[in-house]
Structures are given as C-alpha cells and as structure tokens.
Amino acid sequence: MSMGDYARHAAVWDWSGHDRLAEIGCWLILARRYGIKVLSAMCATGTVADALARQGLVVTAVDITKEMVAEGKRRYGSNANLTFIEGDICDLSLCAVDYDFAFISTTDLHHLHTSEAREDALASLAAHTRQGGGLGLELWYPPEQSFASPWREFGPVTPPAPGEPKVWKKGKTEYDAASRLVNITQEVFVERDGAIEQFPHQFSMKLFSREELYVMLTKAGYNVVAEYGSYDFEPWEAKSGKWIVEASKSAK
Numbered sequence: 001m002s003m004g005d006y007a008r009h010a011a012v013w014d015w016s017g018h019d020r021l022a023e024i025g026c027w028l029i030l031a032r033r034y035g036i037k038v039l040s041a042m043c044a045t046g047t048v049a050d051a052l053a054r055q056g057l058v059v060t061a062v063d064i065t066k067e068m069v070a071e072g073k074r075r076y077g078s079n080a081n082l083t084f085i086e087g088d089i090c091d092l093s094l095c096a097v098d099y100d101f102a103f104i105s106t107t108d109l110h111h112l113h114t115s116e117a118r119e120d121a122l123a124s125l126a127a128h129t130r131q132g133g134g135l136g137l138e139l140w141y142p143p144e145q146s147f148a149s150p151w152r153e154f155g156p157v158t159p160p161a162p163g164e165p166k167v168w169k170k171g172k173t174e175y176d177a178a179s180r181l182v183n184i185t186q187e188v189f190v191e192r193d194g195a196i197e198q199f200p201h202q203f204s205m206k207l208f209s210r211e212e213l214y215v216m217l218t219k220a221g222y223n224v225v226a227e228y229g230s231y232d233f234e235p236w237e238a239k240s241g242k243w244i245v246e247a248s249k250s251a252k
C-alpha cells in the first residue's frame, strides 16, 4: 500500500489546531540531554523542528516529500536555526555526521514496512550521529487484538484564521494483529473561498514487537537508555498510551 498522499497534504499539514506543546516539550528535554545539534527525520513541514529551533537548538529537518519540504521552508524559512533537506531516511547522506540527537516523532518509523528498511533508517541516523549521541523514537506498541474503528469525522479544534482554509478529515482504522498492519483510510476535505477540494489519504503502518525493536537498535549501534509511556516521561508499560524510546549510540 502507498504511504498516502503527503504531497497533496503539504499545504494544509497540521491543519487541526491540536496543541502539540507536550510533544514538543518532550523532544526538547530529550534533545538537550545530548546537545544542541539535532536531526529531525520524517519531519513533514517541520512543526516540531521549528519549535525546537526557536528554543536555541540547531535543527536539520529531513523529509522525502518535496512538497512537505517546500511548505516547511515557506512557513519557517526565516528561522536561522532550521535547515530543511529533502531526503530518504533509509539512505541519508548529509554533510554533517556529528548530530547530538536524532529523532522520529508521531510513530513515523512504522511507515517503513520491512525490517530491512527500518534497519537502514536507523543505521542512517546512527551514521550521522556522534558517538554517545542520542536517538528518540515515538512508536506504536502493537495491540494484542485486531480491531476496526468505524468511519469518524475529525474536525479542526480551532476555527481557521481569516484567510486560511478550513480542513477536516473522515477516516477509519483497521488493525490486523496477525500481520501487525494498521490500515488507515482517510478522505481529506479542504474548503477555500466556498469551494471544497477532497482527496484520499490511505496508508498502512507496520508495527513490530519490543524484541524486534531491540534487535534493530542493536544492529544499528544503539543501546536503549529508557522507555517512556507519556510525553511527561512516565515509565513505559505495555498498557501505556504512548511508547517513546530513548537510545544512545554506543562506542564501536
């Protein structure tokens, strides 16, 4: 299955008005444990990357979708601490190889469906990180049971600012515990000047076990430092609402 229509999404990414302060606070604290030079991978338009850069971190934000990178530059191009680069996380080749901290937010690592792709991605991040540097991953812990959530509408939390489009989605989610695949089917609606544009956004995410994660991290040269169950750093347990993994690049 495709990774969805991120190209068409770019102009209206982060449309919902959801408050991302807790998430941003979490990445800020984790990054500062390792230094100031940060790599934000699979960044979309760089909402989190920009917020960290505004707090004094020096951030490189990478995404494979050129429209996301272009929109990120349009929104945040005036931030001198932030650089956008178009690139595939599985095969990164950046000038700098001394990042203090690299991270993938919003469970995006699950967009990569094969263990080879995930291992390439982690090896790529490790290759660009200094010895002892950090890695942060927000992951989706695989539920034991399959489930299917019916079609729901997701409206914006706050009304659009004057001149901005109104964006909303309808979507359903299906999870197959045997294959650990989450299939997400959405229709995106964008209303501008009274006209409504609609496009599908359909993608699947491949979840994996904790054991598989540890194997992947070890292969890439990382040691797990801690696992958190919330953006407030509560200790992780299988029933936690979130799964955030902190790792450090081990000496070879």
Ligand SMILES: C[S@@+](CC[C@H](N)C(=O)[O-])C[C@H]1O[C@@H](n2cnc3c(N)ncnc32)[C@H](O)[C@@H]1O
Residues within 6 Å of the ligand: 003, 006, 041, 042, 043, 044, 045, 046, 047, 048, 062, 063, 064, 065, 068, 087, 088, 089, 090, 104, 105, 106, 108, 111
């Ligand atoms: C859900 S969005 C990311 C949201 C973002 N993490 C945030 O906090 O707003 C997923 C992003 O992953 C990007 N992506 C997918 N595969 C990628 C790859 N192999 N390398 C880099 N970026 C990738 C897509 O272009 C898309 O922008």
